Amino acid sequence: MSEKLLEIRDLHTYFWTENGWVKAVNGVSFDLWKGETLGIVGESGCGKSVTALSILRLIPNPPGRILKGEIIFEGRDLLQLSDEEMLRVRGNRISMVFQEPMTSLNPVLTVGRQVGEPLELHRGASIKGALRVAIELLKKTRIPAAENRATDYPHQFSGGMRQRAMIAMGLGCEPGLIIADEPTTALDVTVQAQLLDLMKSLTRDLSASLMIITHNLGVVARYADRVNVMYAGKIVETGTAHDIYEDTRHPYTLGLMASVPKIDQDVKAKLVPIEGQPPDLAHLPEGCSFYPRCTFAVEKCSKEVPPLETVGGIHQKACWIDVRK
Amino acid sequence: MARNTFSMDSQPSLNKKMGAVVKFLDRLFREKPLGAVGAVIFLIMLLTGFFANFLAPYGYNEINPLEMLKAPSAQFWLGTDALGRDVLSRIIYGARISMIVGFSATTMSILISVLIGITTGFFGGKYDLIMQRLVDSWMIFPGLVVLIVAISITGPGLWNIVFILGLTYGIAGSRIIRGATLSTKEEIYVHASNAIGASSFRQLFRHILPNIMAPVIILFTTRLAAVILAEATMSFLGLGVPPPxxxxxxxxxxxxxxxxxxxxxxIWPGVALTLAIYGINVFGDALRDLLDPRLRGGLSSYSDSIAKST
Known part of the structure; x- marks a missing residue:
């Protein structure tokens, strides 16, 4: 296997609220290898996006704070860098594609200007030079008539095209890591597949790593090499996509699978939701955070926090129970 | 608006800009005829002020003791005042003073508003807290009181009044710009610009400022009318631009x-003042309706689109 690109160790990102510290990311550790596609899944509020924003140090402070941990990217701990050094990492070595293509482009600047902006910032390109590269990038993301479209404004683009432009913007400086935070949530299904294929092939061309944050298990199954399942600010199961789907070991992952409709299912079959609500991140239960909603729970679960333990290969789970029994 | 993707414009961006201006004027006249009237009044006033030397039949201070307090006639279109000066000429030159005070004080006030507004809105925190409390304490006093006190310190004079009006309205207007900045800085494209490594300065001037130009322009037109009126008030009280x-x-x-x-x-200067204020206000209102996308598609354009589709 190739070398490590990103190594996250024991990351804690908390937000201060009136109810106390909200533990959005509570001790997350994982590695990302060069050229790999990592999927991060979990329901809303489980800390997926906060993990991504922590990597770029874009957590609004106050109220958010990265309390402890290490984010080692290309041999440097990003949490130790000065603000100026961090500016040179963002958009240059790590770029991010946001969730909302409709609002993530500035309405008063042309698309070409914006796609070229990382080049202006990090490569010292002139406005004209940046525009030329931007047109190339737009062509790469298969925007038709890119020369004409580069002088268009975002409102003249459709949602899918805007997301293509955002991807083009992310690729400009040939970053080592591209973080896509629910990149296809606002788009329709056919466009989703096109965009994900495109992203995957473009990152492969750059031999960059891709981190896809999503709550769509189908996306993860198809595109991710490896999957982290997150719950209440922690990774509860991690492994290859195959491990997660075919050899599920965590009750929460099982619950997620059960709540997705399957094409071979009887039309009358009911979806099985996970009962209850995600825990209040400011007041996590003692023991396993999933224990109040877990159908497998035993007494030990309410007392002790299960550590991530290896079940074979790179497949790890954080659960006291063996769900296969 | 559908655009022909395959058009072979040699200068697409220039054509687009010209097209936008033409389209805007078209919309102004079509959707806001009253606003267009205001724009015309405003334009006439602007030109009158600019070309006062050529338009005025007499000098503004040409005293003619034999022609005191004359009624309008072919010689003096609007009559003469107590010193026998031509009223029309004085109104034409008055337009110039109004325009000078109006534009320079408004420009100054907008600069101050934008500077205070975008920095406090963007950076927030203690800086915002302190600046806005200062703004609050300035705004506690009624406008006229502040103006009178300030003028009594500096003494009357054209540039004194420009400075004081600019400062007063600028500080008050920073609120509006701050509000616009607060909502704009939470837009995802601002976060996105942060994520590609843009500095705070760049985020402010490249991404936020251009997006709050609509409130800035609207603030400019409303302030312009207010400043002209304030200057007239001050001059009426003898605290403004001193005679002659x-x-x-x-x-x-x-x-x-x-x-x-x-x-x-x-009546004559009153009419001039009323017309000017009315024109600018109506024009400003129309501008606001046309520039603010949230108000766009108001009655007229919505009914237009319905009429076209049925």
Whole structure:
């Protein structure tokens, strides 16, 4: 296997609220290898996006704070860098594609200007030079008539095209890591597949790593090499996509699978939701955070926090129970 | 608006910009005829002020003792004042003073508003807290009181009044710009610009400022009318631009003594002032309706689109 690109160790990102510290990311550790596609899944509020924003140090402070941990990217701990050094990492070595293509482009600047902006910032390109590269990038993301479209404004683009432009913007400086935070949530299904294929092939061309944050298990199954399942600010199961789907070991992952409709299912079959609500991140239960909603729970679960333990290969789970029994 | 993707424009961006201006004027006249009237009044006033030297039949201070308090005639279209000066000429030169004070004080006030507004809105925190409390304490006092006190410190004079009006309205207007900044800085494209490594300065001036130009432009037109009126008020009270410089407010003041004998003398500057304020306000309102996308598609354009689709 190739070398490590990103190594996250024991990351804690908390937000201060009136109810106390909200533990959005509570001790997350994982590695990302060069050229790999990592999927991060979990329901809303489980800390997926906060993990991504922590990597770029874009957590609004106050109220958010990265309390402890290490984010080692290309041999440097990003949490130790000065603000100026961090500016040179963002958009240059790590770029991010946001969730909302409709609002993530500035309405008063042309698309070409914006796609070229990382080049202006990090490569010292002139406005004209940046525009030329931007047109190339737009062509790469298969925007038709890119020369004409580069002088268009975002409102003249459709949602899918805007997301293509955002991807083009992310690729400009040939970053080592591209973080896509629910990149296809606002788009329709056919466009989703096109965009994900495109992203995957473009990152492969750059031999960059891709981190896809999503709550769509189908996306993860198809595109991710490896999957982290997150719950209440922690990774509860991690492994290859195959491990997660075919050899599920965590009750929460099982619950997620059960709540997705399957094409071979009887039309009358009911979806099985996970009962209850995600825990209040400011007041996590003692023991396993999933224990109040877990159908497998035993007494030990309410007392002790299960550590991530290896079940074979790179497949790890954080659960006291063996769900296969 | 569908655009032909395959058009072979040699200068697409230039054509687009010209097209936008033409389209805007078209919309102004079509959707806001009253606003267009305001724009015309405003334009006439602007040109009158600019070309006062050529338009005025007499000098603004040309005293003619034999022609005191004359009624309008072919020689003096709007009559003469107590010193025998031509009222029309003085109104034309008054437009110039109004425009100078109006534009320079408004420009200054907008600069101050934008500077305070975008920095406090963007950076927030203690800086915002302290600056906005200062703004609050400035705004506690009624506008006229502040103006009178300030003028009594600096003494009357054209540039003194420009400075004081600019400062007063600038500080008050920073609120509006701050509000616009607060909502704009939470837009995802601002976060996105942060994520590609843009500095705070760049985020402010490249991504936020251009997006709050609509409120800035609207603030400019409303302030312009307010400033012109304030200058007239100050001059009427004798605290503005000192005589013999003709100002509409000053002319009203001088005419006050002859209200019963020659009422026309106080009507003319009043009419000029009213027209100017009305024109600018109506134009400003139309501008706001056309520039603010949240108000766009109001009655007229919505009914237009319905009429076209059925």
């Amino acid at each position: 410089t003709p100002t509409w407010g000053g002319m009203l003041n001088e005419a006050r003594g002859y209200m019963l004998q020659v009422p026309l003398l106080s």
